[in-house]
Amino acid sequence: MNAQVDLTRNQALVLQALDGAEGPLSAYTILDKLRDDGFRAPLQVYRALDKLQELGLVHRLESINAFVACCQPHRHDHEMIAFAICGKCGNVDEFSDSMLEERLGTWVRAHRFKPAKTTIEIRGACADCADAERELESPARSN
Amino acid sequence: MNAQVDLTRNQALVLQALDGAEGPLSAYTILDKLRDDGFRAPLQVYRALDKLQELGLVHRLESINAFVACCQPHRHDHEMIAFAICGKCGNVDEFSDSMLEERLGTWVRAHRFKPAKTTIEIRGACADCADAERELESPARSN
DNA sequence: CGATCATATGTAATAACATTACACATCGGT
DNA sequence: ACCGATGTGTAATGTTATTACATATGATCG
Numbered sequence: 264m265n266a267q268v269d270l271t272r273n274q275a276l277v278l279q280a281l282d283g284a285e286g287p288l289s290a291y292t293i294l295d296k297l298r299d300d301g302f303r304a305p306l307q308v309y310r311a312l313d314k315l316q317e318l319g320l321v322h323r324l325e326s327i328n329a330f331v332a333c334c335q336p337h338r339h340d341h342e343m344i345a346f347a348i349c350g351k352c353g354n355v356d357e358f359s360d361s362m363l364e365e366r367l368g369t370w371v372r373a374h375r376f377k378p379a380k381t382t383i384e385i386r387g388a389c390a391d392c393a394d395a396e397r398e399l400e401s402p403a404r405s406n
Numbered sequence: 407m408n409a410q411v412d413l414t415r416n417q418a419l420v421l422q423a424l425d426g427a428e429g430p431l432s433a434y435t436i437l438d439k440l441r442d443d444g445f446r447a448p449l450q451v452y453r454a455l456d457k458l459q460e461l462g463l464v465h466r467l468e469s470i471n472a473f474v475a476c477c478q479p480h481r482h483d484h485e486m487i488a489f490a491i492c493g494k495c496g497n498v499d500e501f502s503d504s505m506l507e508e509r510l511g512t513w514v515r516a517h518r519f520k521p522a523k524t525t526i527e528i529r530g531a532c533a534d535c536a537d538a539e540r541e542l543e544s545p546a547r548s549n
Numbered sequence: 550c551g552a553t554c555a556t557a558t559g560t561a562a563t564a565a566c567a568t569t570a571c572a573c574a575t576c577g578g579t
Numbered sequence: 580a581c582c583g584a585t586g587t588g589t590a591a592t593g594t595t596a597t598t599a600c601a602t603a604t605g606a607t608c609g
Contacts, residue, residue: 370488374532378529381528382468385510387520447588453587
């Protein structure tokens, strides 16, 4: 019923670590979290991450060298996923947009490019953090 | 007349290295290329790269930790640039698409996200390399 | 059962990428 | 001559990822 059934111990531990986290984690942060579970070396984390990515349960955020649990592990019909990453609070929004996909597909076909993996990442500030920052600039108004 | 006029020696050297290269270069590759010009430390490269990116003369390819010279340093009207990166030959196609930009802009506005930098990178095989690979799979036909 | 093959694991070492910290230099404007 | 902004040189360190090699686990098949 659940894809996690097939996971090995190490893979399950890494996925749990990511699931429990607020935002994206670096491989070494995951390693530290799993010391008590017997993890000793980076490779243990990277190997689990590789498998989890292969299964579509985890995504790698290329622009910040970190990993997140997929928020919709059941939808495998879209290959192209975009991320909005808040640099302040670390929150990540995962979304897919068929028009976006189609638009890139058009370019790819026109140039006979054979895509393997596509990365779309917007870094910036989420609504909440952007608000908080505005407040700092012009304080004492929303009281 | 030319933006390069304002560049310092280090910045100019780094830009030349990238301009002369076939494809993207890592910071450490650039460092090695510039040893004879007096470069000794990574920071010299990274500082120059920072400035060149700021000036829009160089782009960073987040998904492969490498840098390329901008192919159209004069066009500053588009902020959103996409890259198609061939993993075989290393060739990089730089393109921008207003519909793509608009589509992401729609999402961003809807979620009141304040974007700082957007990364769009397609890794795969360019037409030539994809052809070459197909030839290996089913040989002896194009003679 | 035992041979074999694919997959997963443990560990150490090393490679590759990037930043911090501090001292000094250069140059334009007052 | 002084000041401030920007750039440079160098060493050390921090962070991210891979290579290499030995061992283990588990499924399949004769």
